[in-house]
Amino acid sequence: xxxxxxxxxxxxxxxxxxxxxxxxxxxxxxxxxxxxxxxxxxxxxxxxxxxxxxxxxxxxxxxxxxxxxxxxxxxxxxxxxxxxxxxxxxxxxxxxxxxxxxxxxxxxxxxxxxxxxxxxxxxxxxxxxxxxxxxxxxxxxxxxxxxxxxxxxxxxxxxxxxxxxxxxxxxxxxxxxxxxxxxxxxxxxxxxxxxxxxxxxxxxxxxxxxxxxxxxxxxxxxxxxxxxxxxxxxxxxxxxx
Numbered sequence: 001x002x003x004x005x006x007x008x009x010x011x012x013x014x015x016x017x018x019x020x021x022x023x024x025x026x027x028x029x030x031x032x033x034x035x036x037x038x039x040x041x042x043x044x045x046x047x048x049x050x051x052x053x054x055x056x057x058x059x060x061x062x063x064x065x066x067x068x069x070x071x072x073x074x075x076x077x078x079x080x081x082x083x084x085x086x087x088x089x090x091x092x093x094x095x096x097x098x099x100x101x102x103x104x105x106x107x108x109x110x111x112x113x114x115x116x117x118x119x120x121x122x123x124x125x126x127x128x129x130x131x132x133x134x135x136x137x138x139x140x141x142x143x144x145x146x147x148x149x150x151x152x153x154x155x156x157x158x159x160x161x162x163x164x165x166x167x168x169x170x171x172x173x174x175x176x177x178x179x180x181x182x183x184x185x186x187x188x189x190x191x192x193x194x195x196x197x198x199x200x201x202x203x204x205x206x207x208x209x210x211x212x213x214x215x216x217x218x219x220x221x222x223x224x225x226x227x228x229x230x231x232x233x234x235x236x237x238x239x240x241x
Contacts, residue, residue, distance in 0.1 A: 006139035
């Protein structure tokens with residue numbers, strides 16, 4: 001079995017400067033995101049389920065990594081629980097079918113709310129998930145959810161991930177300790193900006209301060225085109241995948 005993790009889940013885990021997704025139930029950022037994701041991966045490992053990162057999602061991570069990009073590729077490639085999956089011919093055919101179906105229904109975006117360049121990009125991620133037979137996609141991108149559910153794939157967000165019991169208890173213990181230290185006038189410990197990700201320490205470097213929304217900075221496809229590409233006028237099919 002395999003599941004797909006999107007960059008919207010991974011980026012806030014790798015860089016604490018990236019804001020956590022918003023929990024739709026509370027309207028606040030999802031708490032303990034790193035613990036939730038690492039708990040998910042540990043649970044998937046116990047069940048023998050492989051975590052797949054599609055190459056379009058990987059490119060979003062590497063954009064932020066800057067000079068540390070090679071280190072992140074090595075970290076993810078060496079993680080036993082992780083498989084990096086390329087956008088191949090099968091996925092290209094799937095994207096074409098998804099796009100042509102949407103065009104036949106009168107909306108080439110297929111109810112996607114974003115610009116056309118990003119819609120094509122998100123379809124690539126969903127297409128990869130479909131052709132490898134993924135049972136779920138973990139993403140907080142609303143277009144990924146729209147396309148994934150239409151493709152018959154369950155889509156779960158960060159808020160859907162449970163907090164592991166040991167992490168919850170550790171958080172309670174830390175809160176109690178910090179309360180005592182604050183009462184004594186001692187400063188709190190600084191936040192670890194990287195921590196452990198997918199079973200290993202993240203490389204140093206990258207530019208998390210440049211992170212915006214996926215549409216602002218990650219709408220480009222694998223060819224490196226800009227997310228601000230003007231809307232194509234053709235309605236005849238895929239355009240540039």
